[in-house]
Amino acid sequence: ENSVSISESSREIPPIAHPTPEDAFGVAANIQYHAHYSPHFSPSKFEPEQAFFSTAESVRDTLIQRWNETYAHFHKVDPKQTYYISMEYLQGRALSNAIGNLGLTDAYAAALYKLGHDLETIVEQEKDPALGNGGLGRLASCFLDSMATLNLPAWGYGLRYKYGLFKQKITAKGQEEYAEDWLEKFSPWEIVRHDVVYPIRFFGEVLVESDGKRKWVGGEQLQALAYDIPIPGYKTKNTISLRIWEARSPPQDFDLYAFNAGKHINAADLQFKAQQICAVLYPGDETEEGKLLRLKQQYLLCSASLQDILARFKERRSKDKPFLWAEFSKKVSVQMNDTHPTLAIPELMRLLMDEEGLGWDEAWTITSSTVAYTNHTVLPEALEKWSQAVMAKLLPRHFEIIAEIDKQFHALVGKIRPDLEDKLSSLSILDSSNPDKPVVRMANLCVISSHTVNGVAELHSDILKKELFADFNSLWPTKFQNKTNGVTPRRWLRFCSPELSTIITKWLRTDEWVTNLDLLTGLRQFADDKQLQTEWAAAKTANKQRFAKYLQDVTGIEVDSNSLFDIQIKRIHEYKRQLLNILSVIYRYKKIKELSKGEQMKAVPRTVMLGGKAFATYAQAKRIVKLVNDVGQVVNNDRDVSHLLKVIFIPNYNVTVAELAIPASELSQHISTAGMEASGTSNMKFALNGSLIIGTLDGANVEIREEIGKNNFFLFGARAEDVPILRKQREEGKFVPDPRFEEVKDFIRSGKFGDYDYGPLLESLEGNTGYGRGDYFLVGQDFPSYLEAQSKVDEAYRNQAHWIKMSILSTAGSGKFSSDRTILQYAQEIWKIQACPVP
Ligand code: 8GP
Numbered sequence: 001e002n003s004v005s006i007s008e009s010s011r012e013i014p015p016i017a018h019p020t021p022e023d024a025f026g027v028a029a030n031i032q033y034h035a036h037y038s039p040h041f042s043p044s045k046f047e048p049e050q051a052f053f054s055t056a057e058s059v060r061d062t063l064i065q066r067w068n069e070t071y072a073h074f075h076k077v078d079p080k081q082t083y084y085i086s087m088e089y090l091q092g093r094a095l096s097n098a099i100g101n102l103g104l105t106d107a108y109a110a111a112l113y114k115l116g117h118d119l120e121t122i123v124e125q126e127k128d129p130a131l132g133n134g135g136l137g138r139l140a141s142c143f144l145d146s147m148a149t150l151n152l153p154a155w156g157y158g159l160r161y162k163y164g165l166f167k168q169k170i171t172a173k174g175q176e177e178y179a180e181d182w183l184e185k186f187s188p189w190e191i192v193r194h195d196v197v198y199p200i201r202f203f204g205e206v207l208v209e210s211d212g213k214r215k216w217v218g219g220e221q222l223q224a225l226a227y228d229i230p231i232p233g234y235k236t237k238n239t240i241s242l243r244i245w246e247a248r249s250p251p252q253d254f255d256l257y258a259f260n261a262g263k264h265i266n267a268a269d270l271q272f273k274a275q276q277i278c279a280v281l282y283p284g285d286e287t288e289e290g291k292l293l294r295l296k297q298q299y300l301l302c303s304a305s306l307q308d309i310l311a312r313f314k315e316r317r318s319k320d321k322p323f324l325w326a327e328f329s330k331k332v333s334v335q336m337n338d339t340h341p342t343l344a345i346p347e348l349m350r351l352l353m354d355e356e357g358l359g360w361d362e363a364w365t366i367t368s369s370t371v372a373y374t375n376h377t378v379l380p381e382a383l384e385k386w387s388q389a390v391m392a393k394l395l396p397r398h399f400e401i402i403a404e405i406d407k408q409f410h411a412l413v414g415k416i417r418p419d420l421e422d423k424l425s426s427l428s429i430l431d432s433s434n435p436d437k438p439v440v441r442m443a444n445l446c447v448i449s450s451h452t453v454n455g456v457a458e459l460h461s462d463i464l465k466k467e468l469f470a471d472f473n474s475l476w477p478t479k480f481q482n483k484t485n486g487v488t489p490r491r492w493l494r495f496c497s498p499e500l501s502t503i504i505t506k507w508l509r510t511d512e513w514v515t516n517l518d519l520l521t522g523l524r525q526f527a528d529d530k531q532l533q534t535e536w537a538a539a540k541t542a543n544k545q546r547f548a549k550y551l552q553d554v555t556g557i558e559v560d561s562n563s564l565f566d567i568q569i570k571r572i573h574e575y576k577r578q579l580l581n582i583l584s585v586i587y588r589y590k591k592i593k594e595l596s597k598g599e600q601m602k603a604v605p606r607t608v609m610l611g612g613k614a615f616a617t618y619a620q621a622k623r624i625v626k627l628v629n630d631v632g633q634v635v636n637n638d639r640d641v642s643h644l645l646k647v648i649f650i651p652n653y654n655v656t657v658a659e660l661a662i663p664a665s666e667l668s669q670h671i672s673t674a675g676m677e678a679s680g681t682s683n684m685k686f687a688l689n690g691s692l693i694i695g696t697l698d699g700a701n702v703e704i705r706e707e708i709g710k711n712n713f714f715l716f717g718a719r720a721e722d723v724p725i726l727r728k729q730r731e732e733g734k735f736v737p738d739p740r741f742e743e744v745k746d747f748i749r750s751g752k753f754g755d756y757d758y759g760p761l762l763e764s765l766e767g768n769t770g771y772g773r774g775d776y777f778l779v780g781q782d783f784p785s786y787l788e789a790q791s792k793v794d795e796a797y798r799n800q801a802h803w804i805k806m807s808i809l810s811t812a813g814s815g816k817f818s819s820d821r822t823i824l825q826y827a828q829e830i831w832k833i834q835a836c837p838v839p
Pocket of ligand 1: 133338376677
């Protein structure tokens with residue numbers, strides 16, 4: 001018996017047991033195992049940092065097992081699968097989220113306790129992966145959580161930036177940017193896949209072969225190497241993958257001869273070029289080199305992802321399942337997160353035609369029934385346009401394909417809608433109207449090639465249909481859809497506010513709201529209940545105290561936890577109007593100073609907090625950051641006022657900071673110029689956490705207000721449909737500023753907040769023309785109604801019982817804004833995919 005030959009199956013890795021929620025002892029042993037055998041640090045130490053890495057590796061064991069099972073299951077069932085392609089993901093910390101989703105939080109807390117640590121401290125050792133910038137990136141991460149939780153066959157693709165988005169430091173100069181080295185001590189969550197490598201070409205030329213086939217040859221050849229980050233669903237075995245690509249040069253390209261001849265740098269030339277590609281997210285694109293680098297990033301992401309998708313499609317129908325390309329779009333759906341992954345379109349065409357030998361028509365049918373596009377902004381500067389010359393040089397074959405798509409589009413319009421022919425100059429993909437700078441319009445390429453185009457909130461989708469893409473909409477009315485954004489209730493309530501979650505579960509008598517957020521409406525019936533109100537207020541206070549401690553640690557400023565916590569956190573942009581906020585704070589400061597001592601007694605103490613990163617080259621946004629900090633300096637150090645008003649700039653805002661700030665917030669600001677914020681998602685997180693919103697009728701605010709009731713929302717400002725009219729009136733010199741607005745600007749000009757030159761910032765509010773000038777964002781226009789809404793906030797806060805009731809109703813009305821709802825709609829209405837749960 002001992003001599004039987006080793007069979008195929010005995011080469012499979014034998015299964016092993018993994019931690020269960022009841023098994024703190026086993027968990028502790030597993031953590032200890034990793035501390036001993038993959039120590040990364042001096043093995044004699046078991047400080048929090050070492051404990052974090054060992055704990056993460058122990059969790060990773062479970063994730064890998066589930067992830068393999070999920071993959072094997074998908075492989076067997078071969079369902080239609082969605083691929084979400086995004087330049088950004090803002091994942092946040094993974095440890096607490098993973099053990100929460102796995103239901104192992106208590107087991108890990110107990111195990112760490114046995115080992116002399118507390119879970120909270122260990123969790124805090126983890127760095128936020130800096131793979132994203134703003135709302136679009138965080139949305140992608142919420143979507144992955146929902147896809148996994150809903151057992152959907154889905155996969156995310158992104159890039160593995162070494163530094164990602166910068167780290168923000170606040171100094172006397174304002175914002176300063178530093179490289180964020182999130183990989184300094186490696187990431188325990190990524191698994192490098194040396195078996196998943198694809199060739200990536202840049203530059204070169206297109207050869208026409210004797211049979212007329214075209215082939216892209218020559219140029220620079222690099223490789224994309226895959227790293228997988230497992231994404232566990234909540235209370236399910238399904239664990240999907242975020243696959244991120246790193247550029248590298250093929251090892252044989254290291255020039256050993258040059259190196260030995262002393263030309264060390266030349267020898268590694270291609271390696272160096274490869275490293276630049278994934279060095280940072282959104283490298284400055286003011287120079288030609290910068291532009292080229294961004295296009296390289298986009299192409300690497302698209303090409304590697306599509307080669308991977310095609311390989312998987314083929315692999316799943318090997319041997320017994322001969323395949324037809326016509327089946328491709330019944331098995332594959334590709335979602336482009338904004339225009340950054342647009343090159344997926346010509347790349348899929350190229351792979352199908354040049355590599356797989358399909359004809360144009362067949363390739364076009366497959367491509368256009370596979371890809372879909374989500375638009376996330378109507379801001380003109382964010383609608384990407386690439387120089388035709390740069391594109392033709394870097395990607396000659398793709399440029400040919402894009403030109404052909406454009407040509408066929410023109411022919412189609414001529415045939416089916418000749419009335420639109422005079423609109424072709426704005427509808428076409430190639431725009432050569434400026435002969436010095438002909439460009440490729442990526443959004444038009446997306447709309448023309450996608451089977452579905454969606455906006456991210458009802459108002460935004462209407463603007464796409466009626467304004468930005470109006471003519472396309474008249475050509476293809478069924479192509480346009482709305483998918484109102486959502487956020488994952490796991491990270492954004494269940495895990496970031498355990499206090500409030502416990503109360504919700506107690507009153508609803510179930511914790512099923514975590515995966516069925518509509519159940520929160522059940523809280524409405526208790527909104528007047530004194531007992532619930534007391535518990536609710538206590539949870540809020542605990543969250544405020546926790547955040548106050550954090551703020552004291554990072555800024556040194558002492559915060560009164562009894563003051564109203566008023567928060568605005570998001571990227572700094574003129575349209576988001578952090579300037580409106582700080583101008584009104586200045587007004588408040590000035591008025592408090594004018595009050596008598598007796599009158600001061602009646603004032604509502606407030607802590608106004610702002611946080612967010614300004615893009616490194618966006619000067620106006622950086623001036624806003626500086627102003628907030630300068631105002632804080634003066635106000636916080638003014639003894640007459642500082643017990644009634646504090647102004648804090650929260651440095652280096654990221655997902656982890658948001659998880660502390662949002663549960664602590666009582667009022668949050670979503671005050672963009674109407675029509676300009678596509679959706680917003682932090683508004684949803686704040687509402688979900690019982691923070692009341694002061695806001696305009698913009699983006700998803702509109703729908704949030706409908707859901708939670710207009711009495712629970714502090715509304716102000718111009719409506720989207722009036723914005724163009726107001727801008728026009730302004731140009732005609734018909735705008736009369738409110739005297740309070742003038743008073744505030746004069747106060748800044750007086751030098752009260754230091755000698756920094758605020759001229760350019762204040763000038764943006766003057767004059768009468770143009771984007772970014774002449775108060776294009778209507779700060780002056782909305783100032784008076786904003787001040788009135790702020791007075792209503794103070795008034796409401798004086799009645800604490802009523803305020804708490806509004807807070808409860810805010811949470812109760814937030815069910816619609818679960819990303820589970822959003823993702824289910826994408827799955828049913830765009831991707832046409834179904835759940836595929838691992839048994
Ligand atoms: C954001 C929108 O500004 C925000 O309203 C929306 O909620 C979010 O996308 C998710 O849909 N857009 C971006 O983050 C964005 O356009 N980023 C560009 C830098 C790429």
